[in-house]
Amino acid sequence: xxxxxxxxxxxxxxxxxxxxxxxxxxxxxxxxxxxxxxxxxxxxxxxxxxxxxxxxxxxxxxxxxxxxxxxxxxxxxxxxxxxxxxxxxxxxxxxxxxxxxxxxxxxxxxxxxxxxxxxxxxxxxxxxxxxxxxxxxxxxxxxxxxxxxxxxxxxxxxxxxxxxxxxxxxxxxxxxx
Numbered sequence: 001x002x003x004x005x006x007x008x009x010x011x012x013x014x015x016x017x018x019x020x021x022x023x024x025x026x027x028x029x030x031x032x033x034x035x036x037x038x039x040x041x042x043x044x045x046x047x048x049x050x051x052x053x054x055x056x057x058x059x060x061x062x063x064x065x066x067x068x069x070x071x072x073x074x075x076x077x078x079x080x081x082x083x084x085x086x087x088x089x090x091x092x093x094x095x096x097x098x099x100x101x102x103x104x105x106x107x108x109x110x111x112x113x114x115x116x117x118x119x120x121x122x123x124x125x126x127x128x129x130x131x132x133x134x135x136x137x138x139x140x141x142x143x144x145x146x147x148x149x150x151x152x153x154x155x156x157x158x159x160x161x162x163x164x165x166x167x168x169x170x171x172x173x174x175x176x177x
Contacts, residue, residue: 037176042165048176057173061161071122075144075161080173083132089146090123091116095156096149101126105141105163139167 037048037055048057060076074090091101100113117125130138138144146159 039169039172040165041169041172043162044165044169046169046173048173055176057176059166059169059173063161073146073159073161074123077130077170080170082174083135085130085135087128087130089126089128091126091146091148091159092123093119094151095124096151096153097124099149101159102147103128104145104147105137106143106145108137108141110145110147135170138163139170141166 035050037046039046043061045060046057047060048055050056057080058076058078059080061074062071063073064070065072071090072092076088076090077085078088079086089101095101095116097116097119100115102110102113104110114126114128117127119125141163144161144163146161148156148159150156
């Protein structure tokens with residue numbers, strides 16, 4: 001019976017085992033690098049990345065001025081879970097910040113005013129939470145109407161977000177594991 005000898009780096013190099021181990025190490029490292037998924041559903045973009053083995057998904061829609069190619073209105077839905085999420089609106093400048101904005105889905109009653117949190121170079125931010133009933137309404141609705149007051153005191157018209165594809169994007173984001 002022969003005595004087992006410990007392997008050394010020289011033995012591994014001679015047998016080509018190190019090359020196989022290096023390939024396995026590289027493959028293992030690549031599997032921890034976040035993978036990305038990005039898909040369009042109607043007017044919505046669903047994007048997910050893997051972080052710490054869990055998917056982080058968001059749904060977003062941006063509306064761009066056709067002349068300047070600048071974003072004039074945007075919405076992102078984050079922290080998606082069944083029955084709850086977080087939303088963020090990016091609205092144009094020139095609004096009375098103290099009045100906040102109200103959200104209305106199709107012809108339903110408008111909700112209570114939601115405050116602005118800050119303004120950045122790209123526009124003014126309104127964060128909000130989405131509960132199960134709001135998500136259900138967004139998934140079934142056609143248009144999210146945003147009511148805001150301009151600096152001159154008049155209601156700003158045309159701040160609408162299309163909900164076309166929102167339901168499919170939401171279901172797809174929840175399906176990613």
